[in-house]
Amino acid sequence: MKLKFIALLLLMCCFAALFSACEPIPEVVYISLPEQAPCEYKNKAGETLLTCTLTAIEVRQYTSNEHDYVTAVMQVENTGNAAISKVSFDAAFINENGEVINEADFDCNYDETPLLAGDTTERRVSQWIYEGVNIGNFSYSVTGLTEYNQDTEVLEEADEEAPTSWREAIVSTTK
Structure with a gap:
């Protein structure tokens, strides 16, 4: 019995030592955004x-100052007449000096619950930012839509020659 107690x-001491070394999750810092026009995706007609619309930039600043977790929050609204099953984006996180930290293509899939005409939803794009780099900008553009139907045919795709609708929100963090 004494051996089981020991x-x-x-x-318990091992678990306490293990979890005491973990850094707590920091509070979210919201960065105020200037009022800007939303990004619109238009068909050929x-x-x-x-x-x-970029509604917020959330930054979790860790005390070790080795990395931040940055999330861009976007409001997506279907202003067309057809239900949408997928929206494709190009996005870039940019530092204070205007240099691209990371750029990526990403999709918002609405396969289970399509984005109906007139519906609005919130989407988040997140990125770990390392070595004390401050976010200075987030840029994105809509590059394509897929109509919701059984065959999931492409409704519209952006032309390489046609200008895409870029929207940039200039933000800065202070540490």
Whole structure:
């Protein structure tokens, strides 16, 4: 019995030592954004099919100052007449000096619950930012839509020659 108690006490000490070394999750710092026009995706006929608005930049600043977790929050609204199953984006996190930290293509999939005409939803794009680099900008553009149907045919795709609707929100963090 005494041996079980000592083993349990030793196990509790090991767990306490293990979890005391973990850095707590920091509070989210919201960066205020200037009022700007939303990013619109239009078809070849000039009809607006989708509107995206950057609503917030969230930054979790860790005390070790080795990395931050940055999230861009976007409001996506289907302004067209068809239900949407997928929206494709190009996005870039940019530092204070205007240099691209990371750029990526990403998709918002609405396969289970399509984005119906007139519906609005919130989407988040997140990135770990290392070595004390401060976020200075987040840029994105809508590059394509997929209509929701059984065959999931492409509704519209952006032309390489046609200008895409870029929207940049200039933000800065202070540490």
